[in-house]
Amino acid sequence: MIRHALAGLSLAELQNLLQPLPAFRARQVFHWLAQGVPSFEAMTDLTLPLRHDLANRFLLYSATVSQQLEDNDGTVKLQLSLQDNTRIEAVLLSDNEGRKTACLSTQAGCPVACVFCKTGSLGFSRNLSSPEIVEQFLHLSSIADIANIVIMGMGEPLLNLEALCAALAVFTGDLGISRRRITISTSGIVKGIRELASKRLGARLACSLTTADPTLREQLMPIARANPLPRLHDALAYYQQEQGQRLTLEAVLLGGINTREIDARALGAFVRGLDVVINLITWNPISGLCFEGKPLREPSRREVERFGALLEQQGIQVTRRFRKGIGIAGACGQLGFNPHKQMDTTMSDTTR
Ligand code: SF4
Secondary structure (H helix, E strand, O other): OOOEEOOOOOHHHHHHHHOOOOHHHHHHHHHHHHOOOOOHHHOOOOOHHHHHHHHHHEEOOOOEEEEEEEOOOOOEEEEEEOOOOOEEEEEEEEOOOOOEEEEOOOEEEOOOOOOOOHHHHOOEEEEOOHHHHHHHHHHHHOOOOOOEEEEOOOOOHHHOHHHHHHHHHHHHHHOOOOHHHEEEEEOOOHHHHHHHHHHOOOOEEEEEOOOOOHHHHHHHOHHHHOOOHHHHHHHHHHHHHHHOOOEEEEEEEOOOOOOOHHHHHHHHHHOOOOOEEEEEEEOOOOOOOEEOOEEOOOOOHHHHHHHHHHHHOOOOEEEEOOOOOHHHOOOOOOOOOOOOOOOOOOOOOOOO
16 A cells, blocks of 8 residues: 655645544644654654554655765755655755755756756656655755755756646745745746746746857757747746846856857847846856767856856846855756666765
């Protein structure tokens, strides 16, 4: 018999599943799950017979933490094995003030196949369910108090919109996390941006633009063919109009590829009419990824500074993302292993 896991469910789902137990019992269980409780046994305000009964009928978590890797900069990466042996990763980032951000995955693998991303190079396994998304947060919460959530892990969240929205409802409803503390990062799925805007969920939106040169963007991010820049611009403007928020555009800088003056000018032209900040992300090294037959390389510090200055000269606000988690392959674009493969028991898979 497959036992249902309780972690990641909304309070209403939990109440439903635990019937005929009274609602206050479901609230107690939910409270424990939100604390990242390690076992039913540890739910000390439940009677002992009830704890035993729940342990016999249900699982606490559907995912198993197969590895927990920690980098010198405080980044923690969890490798999770789901009930069907699908594997995903979730990351806990730490800023200079010690505030923690949970970076969550929405898909195992990714169908978008950006050429600079390890997850994209793995292919697509499946969408994650809402509880599987929320459960990543709960596992990370058991390590530290979390201030922010970014939906920037494995996968394209707007290609799994239904589960994403259900997970957001749990975060902002039952778990009481402010919408303003949640950022959804998309590769630029026009239909998904418009749908998300219409729902007015209030979460912040980040769009990975990478380049505003249409030909180059299609080469780097094949999804751009079906989501051309003019339509993407209109969708972002619509999101801004519906949510009244400043947008973040992300540009992963690839050495010698999208750091030319012409790229900075094209980005400047693209953002006209939008209220944005551009986040420059130095590409994090991933072996084996190539563009036009040549291995990708990190941009030099000078290249990044010059590119940022060219944007600032056009009156654009620019931020530069600090690199975190490189030592455990937990940095931007580095997440992933073969999602179909069985678990490893060594660290060699993900450590450099
Ligand atoms: S960058 Fe994001 S959208 Fe692109 S392949 Fe990687 S996970 Fe998918």
